[in-house]
Amino acid sequence: MSIITRVALRKSYGVCNPMNPACSQVYNSALKSTGSAQQQMDEFWAKNKETNRPMSPHLTIYKPQLTSMLSITHRATGMMLAGATCAFAAATVIPGAAECALQTANYLHGSMLGSLVLFDIKMCLAWPLTFHVCNGVRHLIWDSASGLSLSSVYTTGWAVLLSSLVLAALFTLVMQ
Numbered sequence: 001m002s003i004i005t006r007v008a009l010r011k012s013y014g015v016c017n018p019m020n021p022a023c024s025q026v027y028n029s030a031l032k033s034t035g036s037a038q039q040q041m042d043e044f045w046a047k048n049k050e051t052n053r054p055m056s057p058h059l060t061i062y063k064p065q066l067t068s069m070l071s072i073t074h075r076a077t078g079m080m081l082a083g084a085t086c087a088f089a090a091a092t093v094i095p096g097a098a099e100c101a102l103q104t105a106n107y108l109h110g111s112m113l114g115s116l117v118l119f120d121i122k123m124c125l126a127w128p129l130t131f132h133v134c135n136g137v138r139h140l141i142w143d144s145a146s147g148l149s150l151s152s153v154y155t156t157g158w159a160v161l162l163s164s165l166v167l168a169a170l171f172t173l174v175m176q
Contacts, residue, residue, distance in 0.1 A: 066157045074135045077128040084125070122172040130171065131164035 091097045108114030138156050141147050147156055 066154055070135060070157050070160065074132060074139075077132040077135075080128050081132060084128075119172060122175065123168055126168040126171045127164060130167040131160065134160045134164045134167070 105118060108118050138147075138160050141156070147153070
């Protein structure tokens with residue numbers, strides 16, 4: 001209902017400015033929902049204003065936990081893998097990109113420092129994949145309703161971190 005009212009307001013007043021006293025009352029009533037939910041929200045904000053409570057600092061007051069960090073990392077690695085896939089696909093269209101990358105890799109293999117740089121680059125490419133796969137297996141296990149106790153969640157979390165690092169190192173060393 002409020003969406004219809006907002007559309008009607010925009011059509012009748014042009015773009016209704018909520019600061020304009022002529023339409024602010026109508027505009028505010030269109031924005032508010034009806035019922036006890038809106039009343040509870042109004043009471044909550046009024047009580048916070050009366051007691052001079054500050055807004056919650058949100059993430060700054062919470063101590064980072066393994067579970068939340070693994071969840072955030074799982075999402076980030078998924079986005080990185082999707083982006084890397086698109087970038088590699090786009091790079092195949094550029095003529096001579098593969099040859100240039102191969103020449104650069106061969107040049108870096110010529111020195112100890114270059115080999116360390118290549119190892120780091122390979123780890124940066126391999127670790128998101130291994131972490132995402134290991135954590136995905138962990139989520140599949142959770143989908144079968146096992147391993148959901150707090151102690152096993154932390155144990156499997158540390159196991160995911162360790163196994164993803166070991167697998168990434170193995171892939172990096174094997175793919176010389």
